[in-house]
Amino acid sequence: MRNPKWVAAIMGLMLAVLMKSPSLAATAEEIFEKGKQACRAGRYDKCVGLLSRAVSMGGLGAEVFYRRGLAYEKLGKTEQAKGDYTRTISMNPRYASAYLNRGTIFYRQGDYDSAIKDYDKAVKFNSANSLAYYNRGNAYLGKEEYDKAIADFTRAVKIDPGNPDAYNNRGWALLKRNETERSRKDFDRAIDLNPRFTIAYYNRGKVRYRTGDYQGSVGDLSRAIELDPKYALAYYRRGNARVQTGDFDKAIKDFNRAARMNPGYANIYNNRGWVYFKKGNVAQALRDITKALTMDPDMARAYVNRGFIYKEKKNFAKAIKDFDRALELDGKQGSVYALRSDCFLETNRSQRALKDLEKAHSLGKQDPEILLKLGALKENTGDYDGAARLFGKLLALKPDDPAAHLDLGVAVGKRGKFSEALKHFSRVIELDPENRQAYFLRAIVFEFLGDRKRSGEDFTRALGLPEKEEKTRSIRGRVSSAHVKEMLSAR
Numbered sequence: 001m002r003n004p005k006w007v008a009a010i011m012g013l014m015l016a017v018l019m020k021s022p023s024l025a026a027t028a029e030e031i032f033e034k035g036k037q038a039c040r041a042g043r044y045d046k047c048v049g050l051l052s053r054a055v056s057m058g059g060l061g062a063e064v065f066y067r068r069g070l071a072y073e074k075l076g077k078t079e080q081a082k083g084d085y086t087r088t089i090s091m092n093p094r095y096a097s098a099y100l101n102r103g104t105i106f107y108r109q110g111d112y113d114s115a116i117k118d119y120d121k122a123v124k125f126n127s128a129n130s131l132a133y134y135n136r137g138n139a140y141l142g143k144e145e146y147d148k149a150i151a152d153f154t155r156a157v158k159i160d161p162g163n164p165d166a167y168n169n170r171g172w173a174l175l176k177r178n179e180t181e182r183s184r185k186d187f188d189r190a191i192d193l194n195p196r197f198t199i200a201y202y203n204r205g206k207v208r209y210r211t212g213d214y215q216g217s218v219g220d221l222s223r224a225i226e227l228d229p230k231y232a233l234a235y236y237r238r239g240n241a242r243v244q245t246g247d248f249d250k251a252i253k254d255f256n257r258a259a260r261m262n263p264g265y266a267n268i269y270n271n272r273g274w275v276y277f278k279k280g281n282v283a284q285a286l287r288d289i290t291k292a293l294t295m296d297p298d299m300a301r302a303y304v305n306r307g308f309i310y311k312e313k314k315n316f317a318k319a320i321k322d323f324d325r326a327l328e329l330d331g332k333q334g335s336v337y338a339l340r341s342d343c344f345l346e347t348n349r350s351q352r353a354l355k356d357l358e359k360a361h362s363l364g365k366q367d368p369e370i371l372l373k374l375g376a377l378k379e380n381t382g383d384y385d386g387a388a389r390l391f392g393k394l395l396a397l398k399p400d401d402p403a404a405h406l407d408l409g410v411a412v413g414k415r416g417k418f419s420e421a422l423k424h425f426s427r428v429i430e431l432d433p434e435n436r437q438a439y440f441l442r443a444i445v446f447e448f449l450g451d452r453k454r455s456g457e458d459f460t461r462a463l464g465l466p467e468k469e470e471k472t473r474s475i476r477g478r479v480s481s482a483h484v485k486e487m488l489s490a491r
Contacts, residue, residue: 028060029060031057032054036067039074042074044071047068047071051067063088065087066085069084072084078105081105086102096125100119100132100135103115107142122135129159130163133159137149137150137153137173141172149170153170154170167200168200171183180210187203188204196227205219214244215241215245221237230261232261233258236268239272259272266302270288273288273306290306300333307322307323307336316346319343323336323343327340334361334363337363341357360374368397371390371393375391384414387411394407402427406441408424418449422446429442434465436467443459
């Protein structure tokens with residue numbers, strides 16, 4: 001009889017030989033194919049195991065590392081995936097898809113520069129791949145390089161005109177450049193290609209809001225909410241649009257929903273507070289805006305809003321404190337300097353008001369009210385030339401505004417330029433034939449020029465006009481009718 005131990009040893013040796021035989025044992029290529037099948041079936045753990053076994057057997061090229069990288073990505077193991085794509089590239093430096101996929105990992109990690117370098121290679125080795133241009137456009141969006149992003153999205157849609165995402169993202173880049181009409185057309189196209197494209201409706205709603213089409217904005221944002229009822233930002237944006245249409249109650253409902261879904265978003269409370277102020281609920285307005293500031297102590301806009309409310313309630317000390325903080329955070333807000341100047345004027349600090357208005361004006365704020373107030377303060381300090389320059393700018397903005405002519409006429413008249421003052425007061429009367437103030441002032445100019453006849457005619461005409469609210473606003477009080485009558489009786 002044979003020794004059982006020897007039989008077992010011989011059988012083991014024969015099995016080992018059979019395993020090494022290509023005809024009887026699985027080859028690396030066969031294991032690789034099984035791994036690909038597992039990936040296609042969504043069994044990514046098994047896929048990784050099989051491909052790793054194939055790798056250990058050797059003899060395969062870059063493809064096995066690329067495929068394993070895909071499986072690692074599906075499993076959320078991005079570093080392993082990135083390593084495999086790098087190995088793929090080292091073995092085949094022209095492997096466009098490996099560059100594309102590694103670039104996408106860099107993009108998701110916020111490393112836009114590395115992503116762009118990989119996308120550059122992907123484009124170089126496969127210039128017909130629209131996805132490479134699309135992805136590189138997204139990376140340029142991340143770097144806020146909008147011109148380059150737009151160029152890449154344009155290439156992407158030229159290769160693949162049916163890609164709604166490329167139109168949507170190009171529309172976003174155009175919106176960032178404030179090209180609203182081109183932006184809207186891209187969102188239109190994205191929605192045509194995909195009528196259930198939630199983010200495209202949201203983006204188009206933003207465009208319509210920016211262009212003043214508030215009802216259209218409400219419509220688009222409502223559609224986005226229909227498609228995604230948990231879209232907190234869409235409720236927030238729709239609330240903002242409804243504020244502009246004057247539908248305050250529905251706006252508050254939208255802000256309430258947004259706050260329930262995203263209670264940590266300070267802007268919701270700031271904007272809802274402003275709506276409560278518009279509705280006359282000052283206490284709730286202050287609570288909301290203060291809550292926003294508790295959540296985000298550096299929200300300049302919330303300080304401005306709260307400061308404005310305090311100013312309107314005549315609490316000038318608190319208003320100034322809030323405007324101070326807003327300007328600490330953003331010192332280039334001309335309108336805030338103007339608001340603070342109002343508080344200084346109300347508290348008899350005209351020099352502080354003057355400085356604030358000068359700052360507002362220096363920031364390029366060609367706001368009629370700023371020009372008016374600054375001109376008035378300069379006139380009050382005796383700087384008639386400065387006042388005239390400012391009123392001249394005001395008149396350039398509003399050439400047919402009777403009050404602008406009136407203000408400029410007074411400033412140049414105080415400078416002794418009576419002929420020029422006469423021209424402006426006459427123009428006021430052309431524009432507003434029942435402007436008593438203009439007749440009074442022109443009468444005074446005629447008096448200075450020695451034309452007592454025309455002066456008397458203007459005084460008489462002014463006194464014959466009814467006492468009523470002037471159609472034009474002016475920075476100074478009306479000429480006293482009693483004083484004019486006294487002047488006439490003394491002649």
